[in-house]
Structures are given as structure tokens and as C-alpha cells.
Amino acid sequence: MKKGMELDYEMDFSFAKRLETQQLRSPTSTVLSPQSCKRRLEFDNYENARHICKASKDEFSNKKSGSIILKARREIKFDINNTNSNLDKCIKYIPDINRNIPDFNNHIFNVNKIPEEQSIHRLQEENISLRQCNKITEIRLTADRYIPSRCGNNWQTDYFNTPEKINEYKISAKKIKDCDASPGNENLAYDCILRNEILGENIDKVTCFGKDYRMATPENKQLFKFSSPIKNDQNFEAHAFSVSPVGSKSQKLLRSPCKTTRKISNIPFRVLDAPELQNDYYLNLVDWSSQNVLSVGLGSSVYLWSASTSQVTRLCDLSYQDNSITSVSWHEKGNYLALGTNTGTVQIWDVTASKAVSEVTGHSWRVGAAAWNGNVLATGSRDKVIRVTDIRIPYSSENVNRILSGHKQEVCGLKWSPDGQLLASGGNDNRLHVWNNHSCSPFQSYTEHTAAVKAIAWSPHQHGLLSSGGGTADKCIRFWNTLTAQPVHCVDTGSQVCNLAWSKNSSEFVSTHGYSQNQIIVWKYPSLTQVIKLTGHSYRVLYLAMSPDGESIVTGAGDETLRFWNVFSKSSLQKENKSVLNLFSTIR
Incomplete structure (x- = not known):
């Protein structure tokens, strides 16, 4: 688990004095992992805490704070006896932000007092048992622990839809870097060649998006493409016997002229x-x-x-x-x-x-x-x-x-x-x-x-x-x-x-x-x-x-x-008149 990460979400639970059991779940219907893993629970500001995990029981008494390391199995129940009536607690789940499936090893749950009037009854209204979520969990467990499944992800769209990028690209006066008239991506041509050779894309023209470019929605393209193969013997032979390490599309991309970027100095001359x-x-x-x-x-x-x-x-x-x-x-x-x-x-x-x-x-x-x-x-x-x-x-x-x-x-x-x-x-x-x-x-x-x-x-x-x-x-x-x-x-x-x-x-x-x-x-x-x-x-x-x-x-x-x-570009020079019909421009 990475340190310094922000909380992805919170799970709020309300515990009454005589409440015996609660089922722990997240707002995204993600339950505790069926696999065995360790938990660390920290209890603050109450007299007694008792955790029941099937047949094993650990108890703290007469302490203002404490911690417990336990093993979580498919079903976990909490039975907390407290001398204070109507004690409310907020359990915060800190997931690994980089993982697509929940891995609960060494995750921290903090239990703190919250005001009585902020009791949350969402758990009772939207209760989903662990057994009902087993199928969802099994689907998500198709990846390795250290190598998550990222298949089917549109990285360009996902990147720009992260909360940090959405806040960064709020609609305003469109600004770009102060010292550059039209900032381009320095490695854009190189990236296009890599996409051609590795991903098989047919890019033959470099399209420069400014730094303020943002893809708000996924590209509208078909998932499957069906077409009859077009036979092009000339192109096939040229590609088969070409000594170039890159394909024809990449060669065309490299031969295309590169438009020079106009620089504007931010210092008066x-x-x-x-x-x-x-x-x-x-x-x-x-x-x-x-x-x-x-x-x-x-x-x-x-x-x-x-x-x-x-x-x-x-x-x-x-x-x-x-x-x-x-x-x-x-x-x-x-x-x-x-x-x-x-x-x-x-x-x-x-x-x-x-x-x-x-x-x-x-x-x-x-x-x-x-x-x-x-x-x-x-x-x-x-x-x-x-x-x-x-x-x-x-x-x-x-x-x-x-x-x-x-x-x-x-x-x-x-x-x-x-x-x-x-x-x-x-x-x-x-x-x-x-x-x-x-x-x-x-x-x-x-x-x-x-x-x-x-x-x-x-x-x-x-x-x-x-x-x-x-x-x-x-x-x-x-x-x-x-x-x-x-x-x-x-x-x-x-x-x-x-x-x-x-x-x-x-x-x-x-x-x-x-x-x-x-x-x-x-x-x-x-x-x-x-x-x-x-x-x-x-x-x-x-x-x-x-x-x-x-x-x-x-x-x-x-x-x-x-x-x-x-600040402004130079005027285009007028082309010299070289018409042969102009008899007075040359001496014969």
C-alpha cells in the first residue's frame, strides 16, 4: 500500500448499544476478500471492544485505544459492547489507488467517534450480504496480485477522467505555456511511430494536440471491424523486401515535413x-x-x-x-x-x-x-x-x-x-x-x-x-x-x-x-x-x-x-513574377 495517498471512499456505519452484528461492505459493493488476509484494527476513545471472527475472540478492556491483528475469512462480524450508549463510529477504508481489484492485505481501518446526530442508516437501507456479492468478487479476481488486469482500458480517456485532471481542465480562458507561441509535443512523431510498429496503427500524419487538449469522451469507433482483405501485390512486395526497420506508414510519417514552431519571447527586445x-x-x-x-x-x-x-x-x-x-x-x-x-x-x-x-x-x-x-x-x-x-x-x-x-x-x-x-x-x-x-x-x-x-x-x-x-x-x-x-x-x-x-x-x-x-x-x-x-x-x-x-x-x-x-509572424514574401509573357522583365 502506497503512503500519502488520498482516501478513495469512506464507509460509515452506525453502531447502537445493543447492536450485535453488522456486515462490512463498501459503497461500491466490494466486500472483504474471500482470500485470507491480515487486518489491522485501531480502536480509539471507548472502553471495551470485542471482535468476533467465527470461533476466535480477542478482547480489549479498560483501554482508551488499542490495536489488533487478525485473520479475515469469508464472513466477518463485529460485536462491539460499549459502556457509552449510541456510540457512532466511522470506518475508513484505504485501498491501493493503483489496483483495479480490492486487495485487503495490511489495510488499515480506523474507528473514531463521530457525533450522534451524524448516524448513518445507509447500511440498513442498502444491505447487501456477502454471499450476494461473491459472484462480483470472483469476476474481479481474474488478475494476479501484483499484475492487475488492465485489458479493455482506454488509457487516454481514463487518464483525462481522473479527478485531478478533471479539476485541472475546468473550462476557463484557454491558456498555454507563456514562453511558447504554439507548444507541441516534442516526442509526438516518435510516439506515433511506436504506435504504428507495436500496436499496428496506421498513422501517416502527425496530429499535434495542444497542451490544453482533453478527450472528454471515448472515441466513437467500432469494437470489431469486418472487411474483405484488399490485395495489393505492389505494396506487399515493397513491404516484404524493404530494408527499412519500420513499415511504410512510419516511413511516410518520417518523410512528412515538420512545421516549425513559432517562438515568442516573453522578454521585450x-x-x-x-x-x-x-x-x-x-x-x-x-x-x-x-x-x-x-x-x-x-x-x-x-x-x-x-x-x-x-x-x-x-x-x-x-x-x-x-x-x-x-x-x-x-x-x-x-x-x-x-x-x-x-x-x-x-x-x-x-x-x-x-x-x-x-x-x-x-x-x-x-x-x-x-x-x-x-x-x-x-x-x-x-x-x-x-x-x-x-x-x-x-x-x-x-x-x-x-x-x-x-x-x-x-x-x-x-x-x-x-x-x-x-x-x-x-x-x-x-x-x-x-x-x-x-x-x-x-x-x-x-x-x-x-x-x-x-x-x-x-x-x-x-x-x-x-x-x-x-x-x-x-x-x-x-x-x-x-x-x-x-x-x-x-x-x-x-x-x-x-x-x-x-x-x-x-x-x-x-x-x-x-x-x-x-x-x-x-x-x-x-x-x-x-x-x-x-x-x-x-x-x-x-x-x-x-x-x-x-x-x-x-x-x-x-x-x-x-x-x-x-509577437506576430512575418508576412509571406510575394513570389517573384517569372512569367515568360512579361517581355520587359528580361533582355533577350
Whole structure:
């Protein structure tokens, strides 16, 4: 019997003062072994105990505790005389957890006092005699004492149905190992070959189940298979005269290409200091241009960092205006930068000439969100208004194309759809609005979020798919089909959702979070499984931007640091055009 094992089950019995005999059995109808074996009984906290085993009798008297070694035969009866009336005892049976049939050698039975009100009458209600269970016991005794019978067991199903595994694989956010993008089984191919050669299975393709794979029910396959043999002389001859030590299926498995596993480092490849980076959920102070230049709003200044040369320059300083930066947004071409300020004005800067070329006014409070659509700039403010402006027109009362009023609190998120036809906005009023180019009223409105909606992202791979994330009271990422105005998916992240961004090269997206873990999570869509969870920031990860190649992201937090991560796969290279019909590609 192994030490330290948990109890498989308990047997509770109720003994009255004048009760003479009881038959010992288990809840699973397993009786004491017909074979002779030793028992150890421990009696605690009572005056007298007398055990009757057919003709032999051992007695303890005037002792608070004692033990007895006896031989158990086919029938065992207990006759306990006790000076205390209505004494209840609990007998615990500790079986060997690894055996399929009960072996009772050297097993321990503990007899302890339990409260009188917890008397169990199950024995009287479900009494099954030993003689009635003899047939069941004889069936189970087909195995050797040390080599139990395991025939007919489905080990994969049995393994995952153990209590420990069932608790381990409870349904939750599907997580995998943090340091590996898609963890595979290292010896999976080797295991498949062994199954082919030893068990006779015909596996010719390695199927990789993640570590979160669980078979909840047995495989649906027939116990017996009947079919006429198919004669294949060519295959038979090839197998008979093959010099390979493995069969044809295993050879095909070994020749099959192995897909490389993408590794994601859980350590940022670069960390930059960002002093005075505000810890404000409603601001957007980091953006990455198509020219590979990162812009960061720090206090009243805007700094540019070139990812190619690692050179840092200060674009502007608004401290002389007693103003501060509340949002930054790059033009699609990367030559203009829109700066939202605390006073409500929006400045357009030419980064090549390092000067302001235009200014958009009209907001009465700070501008916390801005988004470009060609030469049209949408800005959202704390005054609950969204202004859509064409910056090519010199400022006048007519250059404001539209004023969108629909939010009841501050606008903190703005994103244009990839085709530029729809604008999504999120606000502190827990609402997500979708606007088109023909109306000043929301085209669609979603009210399922229960906290501020700042995180907004359009899928570049599926037309009309919009994702949004809620704040601390919501903690959910929701997906919407704007073509049908219907919700698609929802996943509870367990923490505040601050930003969302889709991969340009794969069907994955990244989310940044706040309280309480301050993590960065890469997700697969539509399975919504976590690819990796990155940690490192000590404050909420409020800012997120993606590199122009779509492979790296930069995150900013209230800990005044910018961290760079490689999280997404590289884009597939375009094939070179080698058509002979292109007469201008080669010289003849």
C-alpha cells in the first residue's frame, strides 16, 4: 500500500448499544476478500471492544485505544459492547489507488467517534450480504496480485477522467505555456511511430494536440471491424523486401515535413524611458508611423524616435502655451502628425519641416482621440462631440464636414474601417457607435459593454468585423459583425481592456490590460485561445502601437517605460513574377 495517498471512499456505519452484528461492505459493493488476509484494527476513545471472527475472540478492556491483528475469512462480524450508549463510529477504508481489484492485505481501518446526530442508516437501507456479492468478487479476481488486469482500458480517456485532471481542465480562458507561441509535443512523431510498429496503427500524419487538449469522451469507433482483405501485390512486395526497420506508414510519417514552431519571447527586445508619460486611461499618446518613426507625447512635448537609427528628436514643446499633449495620430503616409491638446485645439505638424502647418479648433475640452482617413481627420473630445475635418481646406466655418453627436460622456476611442467607409467610436458612456459617411447620427449602436470603451480595432482580414474592449467593470472583448449588426463572440479577460490591435499578417490580435495583472495577451481568432501572455509593466498598459511591418508592437504604461515586443509572424514574401509573357522583365 502506497503512503500519502488520498482516501478513495469512506464507509460509515452506525453502531447502537445493543447492536450485535453488522456486515462490512463498501459503497461500491466490494466486500472483504474471500482470500485470507491480515487486518489491522485501531480502536480509539471507548472502553471495551470485542471482535468476533467465527470461533476466535480477542478482547480489549479498560483501554482508551488499542490495536489488533487478525485473520479475515469469508464472513466477518463485529460485536462491539460499549459502556457509552449510541456510540457512532466511522470506518475508513484505504485501498491501493493503483489496483483495479480490492486487495485487503495490511489495510488499515480506523474507528473514531463521530457525533450522534451524524448516524448513518445507509447500511440498513442498502444491505447487501456477502454471499450476494461473491459472484462480483470472483469476476474481479481474474488478475494476479501484483499484475492487475488492465485489458479493455482506454488509457487516454481514463487518464483525462481522473479527478485531478478533471479539476485541472475546468473550462476557463484557454491558456498555454507563456514562453511558447504554439507548444507541441516534442516526442509526438516518435510516439506515433511506436504506435504504428507495436500496436499496428496506421498513422501517416502527425496530429499535434495542444497542451490544453482533453478527450472528454471515448472515441466513437467500432469494437470489431469486418472487411474483405484488399490485395495489393505492389505494396506487399515493397513491404516484404524493404530494408527499412519500420513499415511504410512510419516511413511516410518520417518523410512528412515538420512545421516549425513559432517562438515568442516573453522578454521585450527593447525598453525606453518615457518620463512624464501620463497614466490616464482616456488618452492616446503613442503611435507608430508607416515611415517607422514612433511618436510619444510626454507632458507638453512630443518626441520622435526612429526605429531605423534609434535617433530621438523633440518635435515641439507647448509649455509656453500652458498646454499639454493628450493624443497623437500619424497620417497614413507618415509625413503629417496630428496632436490633440488639453485646450481642445488640434495641431497638424509636418515632421519633415518640423513645423505646424494647420490647426483645427472647435472642441471646448481636451482631445483624447484622433484618427486619419486619407486627408480627413476625426477627433473625439471630452465635450462628447466627434468632429470630422478635411485638412486640405483652409480653416473656416465650412471646413468642418460633420459634427457627430451621440455620446453622453467623453469620447476616448476612434478607429476607421480599412475601407474608410465606417468610423467606430467608444466613449465613457459604455457605448460603441458606428458611423457612416452619409449621416450625423450613429449608423449602429452597441450597449452591451458595462464600462468605458476605449479599445477598438477593425479586422483587416474579415470585412465588417469590429472588436471592442471594456474597462474595469466590464473586462470583456466583444466582436461585432457590422454587416448584420449582430454580436459574434465575447471573451472575459479578467482585467481592464485598454487597447486592441489586429495582426496584419495572420488571424491574431493583441490586447493590453490594466488592473490587476497589467498583461499583454496575444489571441487566436476565432478560437479565442491565448497564444501568449506577456508581463513586465508595473502599471496599466494604456498605450499600444504596431510597427509598419506588423511584426512588433510597442506598449506604454504609467511606469514611464516603453517596451518593444516581437509577437506576430512575418508576412509571406510575394513570389517573384517569372512569367515568360512579361517581355520587359528580361533582355533577350
